[in-house]
Amino acid sequence: MSPARNVWASQAPYYERHQPEKTFLYQLVQEHYPVFKSSLEGQGQSLPRYVQREFEDFLQCGRLEYGFLRVRCEDCHHERLVAFSCKRRGFCPSCGARRMAESAALLVDEVFPKVPIRQWVLSFPFQLRFLLARHPELMGKVLGIVYRTVSTHLIRQAGFTKATAQTGAVTLIQRFGSALNLNVHYHMLFLDGVYAEDTYGQRRFHRVKAPTQHELNALVNTLSHRVARCLEKRGLLERDAENTWLTLDEEGGDVLTQMHGSSVTYRIATGPQQGSKVFTLQTFPHCESEKPGYGQAAKVAGFSLHAGVMAEGHQRDKLERLCRYVSRPAVSEKRLALTSNGHVRYELKTPYRNGTTHVIFEPMDFMAKLAALVPKPRVNLTRFHGVFAPNSKHRVQVTPAKRGKKPDKLEAADTDWLDKTPEERHHAMTWMQRLKRVFNIDIEVCEHCGGHVKVIASIEDPDIIEQILKHLKQKAAKADTNHHNQPPERAPPLTPSLFGPSQTRLFN
Template identity: 45%
Template sequence: MAIHNRVISTWICKQLGFKKNKAITGSVTLLQRFGSGLNLNTHFHTLALDGCYTIEDDKKVFHPLPMPQTEDIEKILATIINRVLLLLEKRGLLTKDEEQASLTLDHETSAMDRLQSSSIVYKIAYGPRAGQKVFELKALDLDQKQGSKNLLANSQGFSLHAGTRCAAHERKRLEFLCRYITRPAIAEERLSQRPDGKIVLRLKTPYRDRTTHLVFTPLELLQRLAALVPRPRIHLARFHGIFAPHAKHRKAIVPHPEADADSQACSKATDDPPKPKRMTWARLLARVFNIDVETCSVCSHKYRIIAAILERGAIEKILTHLGLPTIQPPIALARPPPLFAHADQSTPLPT
């Protein structure tokens, strides 16, 4: 990710005639680990400024970048590929010869390693079908139109796309883009269960071989989902350049509360309702998970807070009157999943 961000930011500064130490760019990168078929497919989604800032004497000036061409994207990708391969070779993860390069990986040491390596190649890690690919459903009469994307480069298994742009005033479009790159691995409406108990995943976009659905057993689906879980203490959202948390000039770019107050005053002058600075937890639950905690399921009216009861004695009396327990249930000790507690890498696990 550091190579990806450094190459792009350096290219932007050079295109605008600035040295890297005289200008600063900004970007927010989301690390996504999933593909459309719930396979492990690590890739980056980056929201980058289409320009750079110069700040002198506390005066900030934004220099917009002209629209890049496909040739520019290809050059950027070539630089990224070269540096990534050199880094892998330096770390001993890549064996390079005159004809081709191949990865040099250590022997798998855990069940998670096996889950992830199988997910990358669309195969099943454990169970009676271990080593086989997931069942696919294809449409014979599917008329696919493979349109060419602008500002897209592909080379050596790498790809770089820069064809999505939001103007400064397109706040709704920017919000939609932010929600897209932070979306979860799967939408619930794309999952269904057959009478035989197997799970069917409908692909958002059919594969080139006309595959429209994937069929999993419950164990196979859990294996795919487990492979997508990142390691502990890994941040999936990264802020670079002027958007970095400790960037020197971040306060000069990020709006201040005074600016928010001015914008709300302007909205009042135009009879538009002012927008709150942050959403409430209730609105976030409804927006993200479609859970409405503000509406009664019986009468469909809005809930309102009558009182906040904090005294232990009063709480116990109310719970006792309602027939509810007054003591919290004990928390069981953490344990590994039973299927993987004594997993043997050489033999598949029983179902």
């Protein structure tokens, strides 16, 4: 073993396998989901199959009993087992963290150029949150309106027209709020400027100033009218001189729709308190005065638009943290706890203006809140626009990874793009790469000797799984027995070679 490997093994962060069965969220679902499902069936109702699979697969995620990979060091032959994940998009914190790390790395390394990026956040009124959750196909229509409105504003601010300049954005659609409520809203990472060709035919980036409060107010006012007009044309919205309401048909009265409505409006979905407001813990609200200027939120008729967070072109670490924030999982296990009377307490990420710091759920209502957060299958929650769009002819020239359609002309530095296959241009990060990227844990290197670690087998047969786990339990029990049979530790002998003369006299 080389000295360099010894030094690395003593300083490298230690990887410890995640044990979901010991987490509070897992224990809650394991105990209460079967009861929740049975209570619905007793009322002649049932959750959609994709929601049931979300709960069932979550209970198998990270459990060695349902399959694992064997990885071994090529030098010292040290082995470990890596359990399979559920790869669901609803409320699994482990898979959500995996997707967060991979999405952030993809955007920073392969999509966003080294230019300023600004986050635009758009929230909707309660009625539209419910409508977008129930009809996911509308999210794309509304998002198109939002992108065209903001991009037009940026192009005009830069002094160009749509025919001479282009901008781009990546939108991550979040379906959850800080209180585990259903809250469909858009996090749009926009180029803080536009690309335009100069007199030599080269594409150059032109930065724009941060939006003022007046500009935000004008934008959100325009957005609210355009979105309402679009939904009105589709027959989903009716307006008169004083009121606006949704026109929903009667076929949507299923149990999941009721859970969506309760989650959007912060109400209890099941039990004797059904329809009441969710219990909250409050403290004295903070007195904060909003100062006029840049980056403030603009609000009109329940719409809210904010554009106060941005990252400079050289701040790649800040940009990656921002990407992780907007793609984070729905449930934070660190903010989850159990009260003395058996209720679930969830801490808000940031206290509300009225002083609310926690929300309290009964276990059955907590299951309903988790069910409402599960997105429908085949609904893309990450969208690319403008120069980042898959069909954009400018994508290959703008993105660091040179991904996109083959351009008419390529510079000499970009000719290697032609020699790569689509698989070579982009491939998903492995779980080892994600651990190294986020936690600085290099699982591809053995923590004992620093040797290379590789996957040697995928174990999926139930009989083989049972035999291996039984063997490991016996081995662990034997090691524990040998440890207890060892004689107790004792101090070193008291000799003058170990202690000075004054210390030795004390023991005589």
